[in-house]
Amino acid sequence: MVSKQDKAYYEQLWADLGVDVPLHDQLIRGLAVLERRLHRKQKNRPEKMDYFNKVLNDLHGHRIAEMVEHKKQGGKVVGSYCVFIPEDMVLAADGIHVGLCAGSSFPVQEAEKVLPRNTCPLIKSSFGYKYIKACPYTEASDLIVGETTCDGKTKMFEILEDYHPTYVIEVPQRKNSRNQDVFTAELLDFKLQLENLTGNKITAENLKNATSKVENKFKALQRLFKLRQADPAPISGLDVLTITQIGFQDDVKRFTQQVNALCDELEERVRDGVGVAPKGAPRILISGSPMSLPNWRLHSMLEKAGAVVVCEESCVGTRLFSYTSEPQSDSLEDQIAAIGQRHMSINCACFTPNQGRIDDVLRMAEEYQVDGVIHYTLQFCHTFNNEGTKMEQALDTAGIPLLRVEADYSDDDSGQLKTRVEAFLELLEDKKTNVE
Amino acid sequence: MVSKQDKAYYEQLWADLGVDVPLHDQLIRGLAVLERRLHRKQKNRPEKMDYFNKVLNDLHGHRIAEMVEHKKQGGKVVGSYCVFIPEDMVLAADGIHVGLCAGSSFPVQEAEKVLPRNTCPLIKSSFGYKYIKACPYTEASDLIVGETTCDGKTKMFEILEDYHPTYVIEVPQRKNSRNQDVFTAELLDFKLQLENLTGNKITAENLKNATSKVENKFKALQRLFKLRQADPAPISGLDVLTITQIGFQDDVKRFTQQVNALCDELEERVRDGVGVAPKGAPRILISGSPMSLPNWRLHSMLEKAGAVVVCEESCVGTRLFSYTSEPQSDSLEDQIAAIGQRHMSINCACFTPNQGRIDDVLRMAEEYQVDGVIHYTLQFCHTFNNEGTKMEQALDTAGIPLLRVEADYSDDDSGQLKTRVEAFLELLEDKKTNVE
Numbered sequence: 001m002v003s004k005q006d007k008a009y010y011e012q013l014w015a016d017l018g019v020d021v022p023l024h025d026q027l028i029r030g031l032a033v034l035e036r037r038l039h040r041k042q043k044n045r046p047e048k049m050d051y052f053n054k055v056l057n058d059l060h061g062h063r064i065a066e067m068v069e070h071k072k073q074g075g076k077v078v079g080s081y082c083v084f085i086p087e088d089m090v091l092a093a094d095g096i097h098v099g100l101c102a103g104s105s106f107p108v109q110e111a112e113k114v115l116p117r118n119t120c121p122l123i124k125s126s127f128g129y130k131y132i133k134a135c136p137y138t139e140a141s142d143l144i145v146g147e148t149t150c151d152g153k154t155k156m157f158e159i160l161e162d163y164h165p166t167y168v169i170e171v172p173q174r175k176n177s178r179n180q181d182v183f184t185a186e187l188l189d190f191k192l193q194l195e196n197l198t199g200n201k202i203t204a205e206n207l208k209n210a211t212s213k214v215e216n217k218f219k220a221l222q223r224l225f226k227l228r229q230a231d232p233a234p235i236s237g238l239d240v241l242t243i244t245q246i247g248f249q250d251d252v253k254r255f256t257q258q259v260n261a262l263c264d265e266l267e268e269r270v271r272d273g274v275g276v277a278p279k280g281a282p283r284i285l286i287s288g289s290p291m292s293l294p295n296w297r298l299h300s301m302l303e304k305a306g307a308v309v310v311c312e313e314s315c316v317g318t319r320l321f322s323y324t325s326e327p328q329s330d331s332l333e334d335q336i337a338a339i340g341q342r343h344m345s346i347n348c349a350c351f352t353p354n355q356g357r358i359d360d361v362l363r364m365a366e367e368y369q370v371d372g373v374i375h376y377t378l379q380f381c382h383t384f385n386n387e388g389t390k391m392e393q394a395l396d397t398a399g400i401p402l403l404r405v406e407a408d409y410s411d412d413d414s415g416q417l418k419t420r421v422e423a424f425l426e427l428l429e430d431k432k433t434n435v436e
Numbered sequence: 437m438v439s440k441q442d443k444a445y446y447e448q449l450w451a452d453l454g455v456d457v458p459l460h461d462q463l464i465r466g467l468a469v470l471e472r473r474l475h476r477k478q479k480n481r482p483e484k485m486d487y488f489n490k491v492l493n494d495l496h497g498h499r500i501a502e503m504v505e506h507k508k509q510g511g512k513v514v515g516s517y518c519v520f521i522p523e524d525m526v527l528a529a530d531g532i533h534v535g536l537c538a539g540s541s542f543p544v545q546e547a548e549k550v551l552p553r554n555t556c557p558l559i560k561s562s563f564g565y566k567y568i569k570a571c572p573y574t575e576a577s578d579l580i581v582g583e584t585t586c587d588g589k590t591k592m593f594e595i596l597e598d599y600h601p602t603y604v605i606e607v608p609q610r611k612n613s614r615n616q617d618v619f620t621a622e623l624l625d626f627k628l629q630l631e632n633l634t635g636n637k638i639t640a641e642n643l644k645n646a647t648s649k650v651e652n653k654f655k656a657l658q659r660l661f662k663l664r665q666a667d668p669a670p671i672s673g674l675d676v677l678t679i680t681q682i683g684f685q686d687d688v689k690r691f692t693q694q695v696n697a698l699c700d701e702l703e704e705r706v707r708d709g710v711g712v713a714p715k716g717a718p719r720i721l722i723s724g725s726p727m728s729l730p731n732w733r734l735h736s737m738l739e740k741a742g743a744v745v746v747c748e749e750s751c752v753g754t755r756l757f758s759y760t761s762e763p764q765s766d767s768l769e770d771q772i773a774a775i776g777q778r779h780m781s782i783n784c785a786c787f788t789p790n791q792g793r794i795d796d797v798l799r800m801a802e803e804y805q806v807d808g809v810i811h812y813t814l815q816f817c818h819t820f821n822n823e824g825t826k827m828e829q830a831l832d833t834a835g836i837p838l839l840r841v842e843a844d845y846s847d848d849d850s851g852q853l854k855t856r857v858e859a860f861l862e863l864l865e866d867k868k869t870n871v872e
Contacts, residue, residue, distance in 0.1 A: 116821040116842075118554065148609045151587045154788045155822030168788065170615075173584045174606055178618055185614055352590045352604065380816065385552040386591030406552075 079141030091210035099248025101135035103292030105409035218321035232275020237309020288376035349383035515577030527646035535684025537571035539728030541845035654757035668711020673745020681729035724812035785819035
């Protein structure tokens with residue numbers, strides 16, 4: 001809990017950033033309610049979740065204070081909404097990189113005054129937080145860096161720049177070598193942009209250090225996910241999703257240490273056969289559109305119904321951390337090209353074709369001993385929704401049960417979704433019984 | 437009217453192409469009803485519309501017979517859905533290029549069995565026609581050439597290739613020089629693709645001839661549109677829209693001659709002050725998503741209510757024909773680069789940013805002496821729908837009334853749309869009265 005003294009201090013901090021404090025207060029109260037209802041109701045959680053619980057309870061407090069202090073020292077904060085923005089380049093320029101608020105329905109109604117209603121909720125939420133000034137991370141950002149990963153976002157950034165300093169990196173539509181070159185050139189432009197913003201040069205040395213920091217975070221998350229392959233799963237999907245979400249905002253080094261500390265505990269659990277759900281509980285892989293904090297509904301629903309989510313093939317999941325850069329030399333140019341290659345390896349639905357994503361899901365379904373896959377699409381997300389068609393065919397051929405879910409951020413369809421989820425889990429149980 | 441003898445002949449032709457003839461018969465009957473209700477009800481039409489009326493009444497007849505004959509001689513037919521596919525390159529390889537069926541709700545319900553429901557109707561219709569085999573042009577195509585102009589289409593083409601030979605050209609997201617290079621490289625790949633398909637080499641000479649043919653068509657359409665700047669307008673918007681739509685399927689040379697013959701007549705009309713609506717009738721520019729044949733509803737509604745549509749800022753309008761290629765030399769490479777440049781000049785909402793489109797509309801509003809602009813968006817078309825926000829601001833500043841319309845292909849909302857359109861026209865009349 002945040003003390004009254006802290007609260008007054010933070011409120012001043014938020015106000016100074018330009019946050020609408022009374023509105024933000026509503027937001028924070030809503031988050032606290034959710035955390036009590038979802039996270040705390042879980043049983044048999046690892047002790048090392050303590051750190052992440054504290055961060056979650058102080059989501060816009062301590063970390064914002066760190067950013068404000070950084071800004072006071074002349075440092076800059078760079079916000080983004082996508083795994084295609086290389087955090088290490090921001091760190092190399094002595095900036096702080098932060099993933100911005102985008103996961104709640106809180107600002108959606110206001111956003112619809114400007115954006116078309118039939119836009120995906122993540123985009124409406126991203127823009128909405130800026131529009132109503134309710135996200136301290138957005139307000140703390142000296143620059144928002146957008147990208148062209150989908151039409152909705154691309155066009156939203158054109159509008160956002162009327163409200164906030166915005167810079168857009170072009171993410172190509174294909175993975176061939178000429179597009180690889182385009183993306184590397186975009187990153188070289190981004191380097192100049194960061195140098196202008198921060199007044200600091202990005203060098204081969206500071207970039208190498210920053211990349212090592214960021215990729216150590218990736219490796220810690222890889223380790224965390226690998227531990228979920230055990231049966232029983234040593235940690236809930238809801239907790240891992242929350243950790244991954246926190247990783248977009250927390251200090252890289254501290255976060256990495258805490259994830260590794262948790263992994264140490266989970267290794268013991270795996271060794272001792274300790275799980276969050278009984279051995280044999282239905283194991284679910286969720287694949288599709290990203291789930292930004294606090295988009296916890298599907299995970300909670302599944303795990304309350306007795307299943308366990310063991311993997312997210314998502315930007316808030318494996319697409320974030322599965323690749324590392326392998327520069328051909330220590331030169332700055334080669335390092336940046338390797339960072340470009342790292343991101344162009346991501347099997348995002350922004351690419352055409354994107355068979356790699358289907359191959360990933362088939363492979364992960366085996367690695368994580370999955371009983372069923374949920375293809376999750378944010379409403380009006382054309383790219384992932386269409387890929388669902390090919391995913392359905394591929395999983396059908398492989399004999400892996402699939403449930404396609406399309407949802408926005410409202411709770412209006414929770415009843416219907418719960419029924420579908422429970423029916424899917426029954427189907428998985430039946431299938432298991434028949435096999436055994 | 438098509439004679440009984442012709443009908444039997446055509447039905448055999450369609451059946452041989454693989455068309456579902458009974459289904460296609462329903463489609464054709466529906467089109468004939470629409471043409472009688474909309475086109476024929478118009479008054480004071482130019483005599484030279486005769487040719488286009490005949491084509492419309494025989495839409496899948498004579499032209500399909502020409503294509504089948506071409507195929508019998510070893511020629512190939514290349515179908516597409518977008519102005520970014522260079523028709524001249526297809527012609528240079530001695531192919532026939534044809535714009536494919538995409539404008540009717542006829543196959544939408546079936547398409548929704550595969551594609552997400554909340555996809556734009558043009559995309560569902562395009563795919564649907566293939567899925568139910570109801571478009572003879574689609575069935576006659578040896579290759580369908582797609583493009584990456586929006587997420588919905590890009591992802592639809594990934595699915596379409598399971599149903600029809602499909603090739604996709606990458607249209608970049610920005611207009612900078614590296615993207616210009618990407619597009620030129622894409623066209624060089626497309627050249628090889630066409631050469632493989634047809635067995636014919638594309639040379640500097642045959643490409644130059646083909647470009648000249650295609651750009652003569654563009655110039656005829658420019659001439660036609662310029663004549664609409666007169667008050668009273670010498671031809672209805674519905675007729676011009678239909679002509680432009682027919683231009684995607686008709687023989688280039690014949691179509692160009694017929695448009696020019698019509699323009700000769702329209703010049704006389706302008707000289708004599710003859711119009712389709714009285715001088716001073718509200719003049720409307722429609723800007724936005726493309727209207728494929730038979731998407732005539734908005735034009736008809738406006739013109740039945742006493743307005744006249746004088747310009748379409750659309751792919752089935754100015755974006756199609758406003759640019760010509762200016763090669764730096766006679767070399768094949770320079771010609772292809774110039775064709776690339778021609779298409780990269782188009783101010784399509786697929787580009788970010790796309791201020792050029794707003795500038796175009798402001799300029800055209802003046803050139804065409806427009807009283808009001810309708811921003812037309814196909815439902816779920818993120819790119820144009822979002823641009824509506826900036827368009828609204830720009831036209832507001834310029835004092836030009838704007839109505840934003842988002843519609844699909846169904847008639848469900850016709851009552852509501854009619855009310856909005858009539859209210860908008862009243863507003864324009866009031867504004868005129870106040871000024872005078």
